[in-house]
Amino acid sequence: MNPPGPKAELQRYLQEAREALLRKLEGLPEYDARRPLTPTGTNLLGLVKHVASVELGYLGETFGRPSGEPLPWFADDAEPNADMWATSEQSRADIIELYRRAWAHSDATIAALDLDAVGQVPWWPAERNVVTLHRVLVHLIAETNRHAGHADIVRELIDGEVGLRTTNDNLPSEDESWWSAYNTRLERAAREGRTST
Secondary structure, three states: OOOOOHHHHHHHHHHHHHHHHHHOOOOOOHHHHHOOOOOOOOOHHHHHHHHHHHHHHHOOHHHOOOOOOOOHHHOOOOOOOHHHOOOOOOOHHHHHHHHHHHHHHHHHHHHHOOOOOEEEOOOOOHHHOEEEHHHHHHHHHHHHHHHHHHHHHHHHHHHOOOOOEOOEOOOOOOOHHHHHHHHHHHHHHHHHHHHOO
C-alpha cells in the first residue's frame, strides 16, 4: 500500500482539527454553546463561526475561488469581532452548516489545485501576501488547532468535559481527589516559583 501524499496528509490533519472543534459543541444546551467565558468573550459557537469564515477566505478568495457565502460580519461596516459570536438570529445549526459548507468548498479547492499553486491573501501585507496552497494549508491547520485548543478550555470551564474525544480524553485516568491534589501541588509550585525569582 502506498502512503498518502503530502496533500492528503495535510488535508487529513485539517479535517481532524475541524472535527475536534465541532466535537466541543456536542451535548451542550444552547446557552452554553454561546456564552462568553473569558474577558474577551471567547465562546464555542463564535469559535466555529470564526474558523468557518476564515477557512472560506483562505481557500476561497485567496485562490480566486470565492464560495459565494455571505459573510456580513466581515463587511467594512461590521462591528469589531462580529465573526467571534453568534447573534440571537443565528442558530447553532446555521453556524455548523456554514462550517460544513466551508469544508466542502475548501476540500474542492484542495482537490483542484497542486500544493505549489499560487494565490494571494488580500488581507495580508503586500510584502508577504503571495502564498502557495501548501503554505495556506499549514496556516489553516495551525489556526484551526489553535482555536480547537481554545474550545477545549472553554468546554472544560462549562461542564468539565475534557480531551480530544469522549472515548479518548488523552488524560491520566485518575479520580477527583487525585486531580484536586494535583491542582493544589501546581498552585504551590506556582507560588513558590513566583517568590523565588
